[in-house]
Amino acid sequence: MKVEYINPFLVSTISVFDTMLNCKLERGVPYLKNGTQPQHEVSGVIGLSGKAQGTVVLTLSREAALSATEALLQERPTEINGDVTDAIGELVNIIAGNAKAKLEHLDMSVSLPTVITGKNHCIEFPSKVTPICIPFTSAWGDVTVEVGLREVKAAVTVAAEAH
Amino acid sequence: MKVEYINPFLVSTISVFDTMLNCKLERGVPYLKNGTQPQHEVSGVIGLSGKAQGTVVLTLSREAALSATEALLQERPTEINGDVTDAIGELVNIIAGNAKAKLEHLDMSVSLPTVITGKNHCIEFPSKVTPICIPFTSAWGDVTVEVGLREVKAAVTVAAEAH
Numbered sequence: 001m002k003v004e005y006i007n008p009f010l011v012s013t014i015s016v017f018d019t020m021l022n023c024k025l026e027r028g029v030p031y032l033k034n035g036t037q038p039q040h041e042v043s044g045v046i047g048l049s050g051k052a053q054g055t056v057v058l059t060l061s062r063e064a065a066l067s068a069t070e071a072l073l074q075e076r077p078t079e080i081n082g083d084v085t086d087a088i089g090e091l092v093n094i095i096a097g098n099a100k101a102k103l104e105h106l107d108m109s110v111s112l113p114t115v116i117t118g119k120n121h122c123i124e125f126p127s128k129v130t131p132i133c134i135p136f137t138s139a140w141g142d143v144t145v146e147v148g149l150r151e152v153k154a155a156v157t158v159a160a161e162a163h
Numbered sequence: 164m165k166v167e168y169i170n171p172f173l174v175s176t177i178s179v180f181d182t183m184l185n186c187k188l189e190r191g192v193p194y195l196k197n198g199t200q201p202q203h204e205v206s207g208v209i210g211l212s213g214k215a216q217g218t219v220v221l222t223l224s225r226e227a228a229l230s231a232t233e234a235l236l237q238e239r240p241t242e243i244n245g246d247v248t249d250a251i252g253e254l255v256n257i258i259a260g261n262a263k264a265k266l267e268h269l270d271m272s273v274s275l276p277t278v279i280t281g282k283n284h285c286i287e288f289p290s291k292v293t294p295i296c297i298p299f300t301s302a303w304g305d306v307t308v309e310v311g312l313r314e315v316k317a318a319v320t321v322a323a324e325a326h
Contacts, residue, residue: 036280038281045208045277046210046274047209047210047211047212047218047273047274047275048210048212048274048275049210049211049212049272049273049274050272053272053273053274053275054274054275055210055274055275055276055277057277082287082290085287085290086289086290089287089289090289109212109213109216109272110210110212110216111209111210111211111212111216111217111218111274112210112211112216112217112218112288112289112292112311112312112313113218113289114208114218114220114286114287114288114311115286115287116279116284116285116286116287117199117284117285117287118201118281118282118283118284118285119281120281121279121280121281121284122279122280122281123277123278123279124245124248124252124277124278124279124280125275125277126249126252126253126275126276127245127248127249129275148275148277149275150275
């Protein structure tokens with residue numbers, strides 16, 4: 001995965017948290033996802049397809065997920081419920097949407113988001129893809145964005161279309 | 164979600180398990196996903212985008228995931244490892260690829276698969292989408308396919324592009 005593809009996701013995440021949630025994220029050092037590590041308790045997942053295929057994961061601590069939902073809805077959920085999963089799905093949708101607009105030459109479109117909940121769930125990418133993780137800290141707790149993206153070669157597209 | 168969109172996923176799942184894994188699936192009665200229910204222990208997730216946006220989830224019991232990997236690799240994994248997540252990611256990729264070919268008018272392409280592992284993880288779709296679950300039984304244990312799909316209106320596409 002090309003390093004220059006990471007920056008749009010990093011910038012988009014910081015911008016969406018700032019403008020939509022009024023939450024300042026402090027970025028840590030991006031690293032390659034390596035081996036199986038549990039995600040935080042709530043993870044939004046969305047697919048990208050076009051001249052590159054990808055997946056974006058926004059994973060948050062329970063506290064960060066509840067606080068993000070509170071910031072959007074002006075009401076604090078008492079548990080991880082449908083409001084929280086809708087909020088986190090919408091956040092990953094907007095983060096991916098903003099980033100893809102900055103990667104216009106890849107002509108990507110987004111799928112529907114899904115939101116994974118559960119302590120110690122793991123999200124694995126295909127082994128031929130090396131996703132990059134961008135850790136952030138915030139007043140609400142930890143937030144990490146993981147992006148795995150690979151360019152689709154023309155021949156592969158033709159083969160995939162033949163299914 | 165239109166009911167006629169379900170059949171290609173149902174047929175594709177049965178066909179892929181039969182031809183690639185030599186495993187006969189017996190289908191149960193499809194139902195609307197309603198509320199939060201934990202998935203089986205291993206779930207492959209892939210996004211679809213085009214004139215419809217969607218997500219397909221293939222969720223399997225631990226035993227079914229291990230047996231499916233054994234059928235593909237001719238060697239039984241001793242635990243849920245990278246071979247298993249690669250195998251389940253590839254299965255959901257092929258199931259979604261075959262189904263989208265039968266829904267040609269929706270002009271969809273697939274994203275990268277991811278695979279979720281962990282006991283009692285839940286996968287939530289956006290509340291505006293009602294995913295349909297297709298349960299299957301097999302000699303290996305339970306397998307369920309969940310499909311959430313919604314058509315993208317032209318105006319929505321333009322708005323999304325404006326991000």
